[in-house]
Amino acid sequence: MAFLSDTLARVKPSPTIAVTNKARELAAEGRDIIGLGAGEPDFDTPQNIKDAAKRAIDAGKTKYTAVDGIPELKAAICNKFLRENGLTYTPAQITVGTGGKQTLYNAFMATLNPGDEVIIPAPYWVSYPDMVLLAGGTPVPVVAGIETQFKLTPAQLEAAITPKTKWFIFNSPSNPTGAGYTREELKGLTDVLMRHPHVWVMSDDMYEHLVFDDFKFCTPAEIEPGLYDRTLTCNGVSKSYAMTGWRIGYAAGPVALIRAMGTIQSQSTSNPSSVSQYAALEALTGPQDFLAENRAVFQRRRDLVVSMLNQAKGITCPVPEGAFYVYPDISACIGKATAGGKIITNDEVFADALLEETGVAVVFGAAFGLSPNFRVSYATSDAVLAEACSRIQKFCAGLV
Ligand SMILES: Cc1ncc(COP(=O)(O)O)c(C=O)c1O
Numbered sequence: 001m002a003f004l005s006d007t008l009a010r011v012k013p014s015p016t017i018a019v020t021n022k023a024r025e026l027a028a029e030g031r032d033i034i035g036l037g038a039g040e041p042d043f044d045t046p047q048n049i050k051d052a053a054k055r056a057i058d059a060g061k062t063k064y065t066a067v068d069g070i071p072e073l074k075a076a077i078c079n080k081f082l083r084e085n086g087l088t089y090t091p092a093q094i095t096v097g098t099g100g101k102q103t104l105y106n107a108f109m110a111t112l113n114p115g116d117e118v119i120i121p122a123p124y125w126v127s128y129p130d131m132v133l134l135a136g137g138t139p140v141p142v143v144a145g146i147e148t149q150f151k152l153t154p155a156q157l158e159a160a161i162t163p164k165t166k167w168f169i170f171n172s173p174s175n176p177t178g179a180g181y182t183r184e185e186l187k188g189l190t191d192v193l194m195r196h197p198h199v200w201v202m203s204d205d206m207y208e209h210l211v212f213d214d215f216k217f218c219t220p221a222e223i224e225p226g227l228y229d230r231t232l233t234c235n236g237v238s239k240s241y242a243m244t245g246w247r248i249g250y251a252a253g254p255v256a257l258i259r260a261m262g263t264i265q266s267q268s269t270s271n272p273s274s275v276s277q278y279a280a281l282e283a284l285t286g287p288q289d290f291l292a293e294n295r296a297v298f299q300r301r302r303d304l305v306v307s308m309l310n311q312a313k314g315i316t317c318p319v320p321e322g323a324f325y326v327y328p329d330i331s332a333c334i335g336k337a338t339a340g341g342k343i344i345t346n347d348e349v350f351a352d353a354l355l356e357e358t359g360v361a362v363v364f365g366a367a368f369g370l371s372p373n374f375r376v377s378y379a380t381s382d383a384v385l386a387e388a389c390s391r392i393q394k395f396c397a398g399l400v
Pocket residue numbers: 039098099100101102125171174175204206236237238244247248249
């Protein structure tokens with residue numbers, strides 16, 4: 001009898017974590033490494049949020065709470081959805097989990113049966129397909145390439161839907177491309193979904209607040225009220241409020257689904273950290289100036305990185321609408337040899353050689369389901385980004 005489960009054999013470890021580990025190892029050997037792999041803001045959590053957490057500890061808010069969130073936080077989340085998205089939810093329609101990741105995972109665990117398909121636009125956040133596999137479902141990736149600015153078209157969505165489709169995952173702005181759908185683009189997709197009443201929509205709005213220029217964020221249940229009863233709108237404080245380590249995510253949807261997700265959570269982790277819930281409460285109800293300041297910094301960095309990468313020979317870098325990632329295309333580098341003598345046969349070799357020869361760590365595109373590309377996370381200082389991009393320029397100039 002095998003000790004490890006068949007379930008484990010279905011999934012692979014996160015490639016983004018693998019890149020981060022390799023970069024850490026090289027740095028420990030004394031190499032000068034710049035990590036552009038991590039998906040988290042470099043800012044510290046705002047002081048008012050940290051203070052709220054300290055107050056919660058001192059007030060003894062250190063016990064178990066209701067499994068899927070304290071009432072005050074659920075009320076604040078209802079207000080957030082009304083204020084920012086024009087969506088009306090009651091507290092019974094809200095669930096709070098240990099990071100956005102847990103709420104998505106709960107939803108899959110609560111709904112997927114063997115054979116159920118989940119449509120995942122590619123390139124995708126690395127965890128979607130593996131979470132679907134862990135829950136026993138079948139991921140159906142649909143590639144949306146650079147020719148449509150990494151956005152799925154209505155025709156592609158229509159063609160991917162089968163009688164077995166249970167969920168369509170929508171993530172805008174996207175990890176790993178930063179692509180954000182306009183209202184018109186999203187309406188094109190929701191019109192398709194209205195013709196297929198058996199398909200549920202999981203909208204992962206994690207990067208809602210990180211949008212640039214005059215781009216306006218939108219989410220499916222807001223654009224098409226007809227989808228409200230079969231949409232799970234997911235969000236969290238991790239990226240917007242620089243709170244990745246606090247582990248608070250939340251979602252809103254039909255009561256029966258929210259209850260089922262709570263049942264899964266009650267037999268796995270129980271409540272998310274009580275202290276973190278009070279911190280998230282402050283994030284959602286306290287001053288919101290941080291969001292605009294954050295946005296301005298990220299927009300400046302995006303412009304720097306896009307401009308410098310487009311000056312690198314063989315790289316084409318589209319301008320994303322949001323998040324803190326760019327996803328440049330490196331088709332023109334494939335088949336070339338690096339200064340160190342490696343032949344670039346694919347984007348994994350490119351990223352490996354880039355790390356070995358210049359010390360810059362990026363994540364290769366195959367990990368996200370679209371090649372040949374790589375992902376840069378520009379959640380680091382302007383000076384570090386400028387140095388990293390000039391090393392990438394030099395690396396590309398040396399390709400023959
Ligand atoms: C698209 C997307 N959704 C969800 C998450 C999970 O966020 P959390 O850290 O709150 O679990 C991430 C984190 O990288 C993400 O990029």
